[in-house]
Amino acid sequence: MRFNSLCFRLACLFVLLASGISAFAQDQPQPPKPPAEKLVESWAKLAHRKRPPQIHKANEFDLSGPAVSKTSISKDGSTLLVLDTEGALVTWNLKTGEQIARILPEQASPDSEITISDNGNSVVIGYPSGLIEVYVPPKTKPLIRYDAFKTPIAMVRLSADQNRVIAIDQFGKSFEVDAFGKSKGFDPGPTEDTVVQSLIAAGGRQEPWWKVHVGPENKVTDVYYDGHERSENHLELEPPQFIDSANDNFMVGGPHQLAWVILYYKGEDKYEPTFKQIDIAETLYDAALVDYNNWIWTLTDKRLEVRETSFGRPAKFVELPAELPPEHTQILPNGETLVTITPEGHVTRWDAYLDTTSGISRLSVSVSNESFRQRFDALEMIAQQWNGRVDHFEDKEHETPYTFLMRSVQAIAPRLKGSDEDQPYPSLHKWIEENPDNSQFMRIVLFRLYLADGYRIRGGGYANSVPEDAWEAFYDNMEKSWEVVAPVFDQQDVPAEAYTCAIIAGKNLQWEREEVNKYLRQAFEKYPNYHRTFAEEAVARLPRWGGRPGETGYLARFTADKLGGVEGDIMYARIAQHVSRFVSWDDIDTETDFSRERIMKGMLAITETTEDAFAINQTLLLAAKWEDEESGLKAAKRLVELDLRPVSQIWPEKYDLIDKVYRQAKMP
Secondary structure, eight states: OOBOOOOOOTTTSOOTTGGGOOGGGOSSOOOOOOOHHHHHHHHHHHOSOOOOOEEEEEEEEEOOSSOEEEEEEOTTSOEEEEEETTSOEEEEETTTOOEEEEEOOTTOOTTOEEEEOTTSSOEEEEOTTSEEEEEOTTOOSOSEEEEOOSSOEEEEEEOTTSOEEEEEETTSOEEEEETTSOEEEEEOOSOSSSOOEEEEEEOSTTOOEEEEEEOTTSSEEEEEETTTEEESOOOOOSSOOEEEEETTEEEEEOSSEEEEEEEEEEETTEEEEEEEEEEOSSOEEEEEEOTTSSEEEEEESSEEEEEETTTOOEEEEEEOOTTOOGGGEEEEGGGTEEEEEOTTOEEEEEEEEOOSSOSHHHHHHHHHHHHHTTOHHHHHHHHHHTTTOOOOSSSOTTOOHHHHHHHHHHHHHHHHOOSOSSSSOHHHHHHHHHOTTSOHHHHHHHHHHHHHHHHHHHOSSOGGGSOHHHHHHHHHHHHHHHHHHGGGGGSSSOOHHHHHHHHHHHHHTTOOHHHHHHHHHHHHHHOTTOHHHHHHHHHHTSGGGTOOTTHHHHHHHHHHHHHOHHHHHHHHHHHHHHHTTTSOTTTHHHHHOOOHHHHHHHHHHHHHHOOOHHHHHHHHHHHHHTTOHHHHHHHHHHHHHTTOOOOGGGSSSOOHHHHHHHHHHHOO
């Protein structure tokens, strides 16, 4: 039987009892910011392309101590709460298999009801006496006690904002209390003296919670929104065994049926629930809603599925490993985790992926939102982790994970701008002044912002069409951009993107070649694969910026040869990709002395070693332009292998060769 803990809304809602300080103990409700580590962890999980459906074993361990009476698992898949047969509360780190704490309450009873917060930081227990307690492991004393009922507790939950406790007794009477002990009172059950099966769940932007009563015929008889607003939509569900809640929805199900509700706003804080219900032929062991998405994960006797909430049809699925027993397994989609707990106390944690889309759009929104909230601590932390990486998760050339972060901050930069012309981005300047040893990323972001401001003032016309005052403002911004990023080079660990900034500054401020070469040599010594730096210098050596004919192609060859092997070929192609923004693919060999053969060799290497759909389609384009059917077929086969299709939007015209090789690639 499954009873999930409730939604931890990352970056929007505060963490319950973070670092031992809880809203339960505050005089005023001041939601603390999520820790930077938590934000970075959530961003890292979203930083990927769409992955193929898969389940694989992550780790396993054995529980020690008395036998298990009941369990609850945090929604992020990090922590297991066990109520053992002695009535003790035992928490386990699911990723390491280590016991965190064992707490033996004064009213210890194996018949108590338990729940754990989404982040695993706190636990709630409801006793047969009616008492409710909140604990923060590893502390063994209760933080808060509520004398809620005089009757046995049947179920306890935390609200979605993790600032309220909700409980229900064996007669279906529910109780809600906030962090300060202020009760919203009781809502009665069907009768005062007849035991009734009830289920409760909570979660959502409007902080709703749900109460479900089950009648004598094992069917849902009543559904209550916020515990007291009764819905007339009865569910023909028999027998209901699990309940879950996320966003504005809740879900209830049994072995062969699943039903869920969607709330529709009717004005004046009123919502109308609409129910959907499906029958499932296979045995359904568990189901869970996905936070912030219209998807449901379902676990049957044969496979793990993700279903759309519009009609309930499976969109993707993966067969269960032979050694995974579904009858002992709980699914945690928000942690991309399955957890198996056998009756003997053996625990197995599985990683599970059922991507319906990539996480990039959600990642971009989250990073931009947290940038606006000035969570520069988290941005600096993840920028350090992503420093020097070239294994990008987007289909974009001349970009890296680091530049993804930069673009996300730049997207909200106008909202951070102030009125001071000397320091137009006051929050960024303040961070740099107050955190001189932890401001590399913010300095690089400011470099980009000044750069963008300068080019916006200059405009996109020819140099002789730019007014004198626009040139003056342009160079003023170029000077500011270098002034803000230059101190990074005085520090011990210089990020890869800082060298790219130096190359751009050298081009715009017309540095001497030897000064530029100094940064190029340092960049190659520390980050030889970071193509952005060398691609920017290749562009700077085009004749239009004062370079000599053939100098761009020479730099690409020199850098690629020095790197050597497949990595050198990839570097050559990456540089060519960026140069092609300024010199067409048709003329890149004659105007810049690039080798078509080596470009294609490098593009095929990118195609074979990444899932970059843009690069693969660009390889197809070049194969068609240069009439290279053999290379085109290799690129087309890679598309088919990745279950992708040619994207004609990047091609200036129709190419018969592309149609031909794609048909061949699809043939068995």
